[in-house]
Amino acid sequence: MASANERYGRTNLLQENDYNYTLQDVEQANLFEDMFDYDQIPKITFNHRTVPMHFPDEIWITDTTFRDGQQARIPFSVKEVVDLYKLLHKLSGPKGIIRQSEFFVYTEKDRRALEECMALGYEFPEITTWIRANKKDFALAKDMGIRETGILVSCSDYHIFNKMGMTRGQALDKYLGVVKDALDMGIVPRCHFEDITRADFYGFVVPFARELMKLREESGIPIKIRMCDTLGYGVTYPGASLPRSVQGIVYGLRFYANVPSRLLEWHGHNDFYKVVCNAATAWLYGASSVNCSMLGIGERTGNCPIEAMAIEYVQLKGTQDGMDLRAITEIADYFEKELKYDINPRTPFVGRNFNSTRAGIHADGLLKDEQIYNIFNTEKILGRPVTVVIGEHSGLAGIAHWVNAHFKLEGAQKIDKKSGLVQKIKDEVDRQYAEGRTTSFGDNELEMIIRDADYMKYAALCAHVANIGDAPGQK
Numbered sequence: 413m414a415s416a417n418e419r420y421g422r423t424n425l426l427q428e429n430d431y432n433y434t435l436q437d438v439e440q441a442n443l444f445e446d447m448f449d450y451d452q453i454p455k456i457t458f459n460h461r462t463v464p465m466h467f468p469d470e471i472w473i474t475d476t477t478f479r480d481g482q483q484a485r486i487p488f489s490v491k492e493v494v495d496l497y498k499l500l501h502k503l504s505g506p507k508g509i510i511r512q513s514e515f516f517v518y519t520e521k522d523r524r525a526l527e528e529c530m531a532l533g534y535e536f537p538e539i540t541t542w543i544r545a546n547k548k549d550f551a552l553a554k555d556m557g558i559r560e561t562g563i564l565v566s567c568s569d570y571h572i573f574n575k576m577g578m579t580r581g582q583a584l585d586k587y588l589g590v591v592k593d594a595l596d597m598g599i600v601p602r603c604h605f606e607d608i609t610r611a612d613f614y615g616f617v618v619p620f621a622r623e624l625m626k627l628r629e630e631s632g633i634p635i636k637i638r639m640c641d642t643l644g645y646g647v648t649y650p651g652a653s654l655p656r657s658v659q660g661i662v663y664g665l666r667f668y669a670n671v672p673s674r675l676l677e678w679h680g681h682n683d684f685y686k687v688v689c690n691a692a693t694a695w696l697y698g699a700s701s702v703n704c705s706m707l708g709i710g711e712r713t714g715n716c717p718i719e720a721m722a723i724e725y726v727q728l729k730g731t732q733d734g735m736d737l738r739a740i741t742e743i744a745d746y747f748e749k750e751l752k753y754d755i756n757p758r759t760p761f762v763g764r765n766f767n768s769t770r771a772g773i774h775a776d777g778l779l780k781d782e783q784i785y786n787i788f789n790t791e792k793i794l795g796r797p798v799t800v801v802i803g804e805h806s807g808l809a810g811i812a813h814w815v816n817a818h819f820k821l822e823g824a825q826k827i828d829k830k831s832g833l834v835q836k837i838k839d840e841v842d843r844q845y846a847e848g849r850t851t852s853f854g855d856n857e858l859e860m861i862i863r864d865a866d867y868m869k870y871a872a873l874c875a876h877v878a879n880i881g882d883a884p885g886q887k
């Protein structure tokens with residue numbers, strides 16, 4: 413029998429360009445120990461090769477909350493999946509910016525959640541699955557009316573040699589066999605290239621992708637490649653070398669393996685704080701799709717937060733394209749209230765304090781013109797008015813801003829920092845700090861201070877809020 417090197421060699425591959433990288437069926441694993449010496453912090457190396465940007469005409473987001481996200485928490489109930497899926501649909505909008513969401517189908521409960529979401533009849537996000545790579549699971553997905561499914565095809569030697577105990581040739585044979593099974597059943601395979609940022613790009617990743625594109629050509633079925641930055645090693649610095657260069661990976665798959673943008677998807681993790689920038693870079697260099705989870709839940713430090721990429725989409729495209737960004741706030745509320753999930757208060761776009769200030773000097777600016785200290789009109793776009801947290805340094809301006817926002821006072825109703833009520837609140841706040849308090853004031857506490865300082869005024873403020881149909885209380 414021909415060796416893997418011969419089988420996947422030059423003659424066996426598409427010949428569209430001069431760079432016909434062929435499988436290097438090496439005897440020893442290449443673990444890139446110059447970059448990844450396990451006893452040291454990994455290194456970012458540079459070969460100073462830069463690649464051109466190529467922003468696809470159409471970009472979108474896919475969701476992995478119910479797969480990678482769910483793996484890192486107590487499993488969701490069927491109702492929770494359905495509720496969250498409805499919010500994803502709302503965020504997605506009619507153009508399907510949140511295009512797909514992947515579901516497990518292992519257990520009875522998984523399948524019930526999937527069926528209930530399918531029964532909603534939404535076009536977006538399309539429901540896809542993630543399955544074990546065997547014929548039984550393919551049949552299961554097919555029977556449930558699933559068009560596309562994810563399959564694990566780990567591609568670094570850490571996985572091929574050290575986890576699966578195979579050679580690259582054996583791994584390639586196995587993966588192609590599984591993909592062929594999916595194609596035989598008429599299912600679109602989404603190949604999850606696990607650990608691509610530690611894989612031999614020219615010796616395994618590109619030759620494998622070329623074989624997949626050959627199968628795509630033969631079958632007419634669009635085989636997708638998901639580039640999985642499993643441990644978050646990807647970097648976006650110009651001239652950084654492979655396998656860590658995000659733009660290098662995307663460019664290489666497009667150019668050396670002829671994978672079209674619409675079949676390329678980036679899936680990152682946040683181990684080195686780079687997950688959002690890496691995903692945006694994947695878009696900018698030619699991947700149409702980035703894979704995310706709500707609030708970035710997922711293994712270890714998590715996945716790329718879907719809300720971050722929804723906002724990034726608008727920044728890059730200059731349009732919301734039908735997305736309802738207020739769904740971001742509803743998702744955050746659902747996680748906090750229904751799932752009892754703690755969101756770090758500083759988390760951009762969803763944390764309690766993402767648009768709040770404690771500094772009196774900032775509050776003073778906010779009182780004069782909100783734009784001075786708020787990133788954008790967070791009330792209009794996300795349903796999150798800018799807030800002031802009352803602490804030791806909030807000052808009269810901060811307290812006045814808090815009263816106006818908390819009791820929803822507009823225009824002439826607004827109270828000024830020189831008002832007697834504001835002074836009384838400040839006196840009490842100062843008194844408590846002078847007695848040794850160190851924490852900031854909660855909304856309820858401040859309400860009680862107002863009630864004790866001026867009961868009639870407090871009753872009038874509460875009546876005002878009740879009249880405009882909302883209870884007081886900032887997020």
Ligand SMILES: CC(C)C(=O)C(=O)O
Nearest residue numbers: 480604606607640642
């Ligand atoms: C299991 C794989 C596909 C994954 O999610 C990852 O690499 O992060």
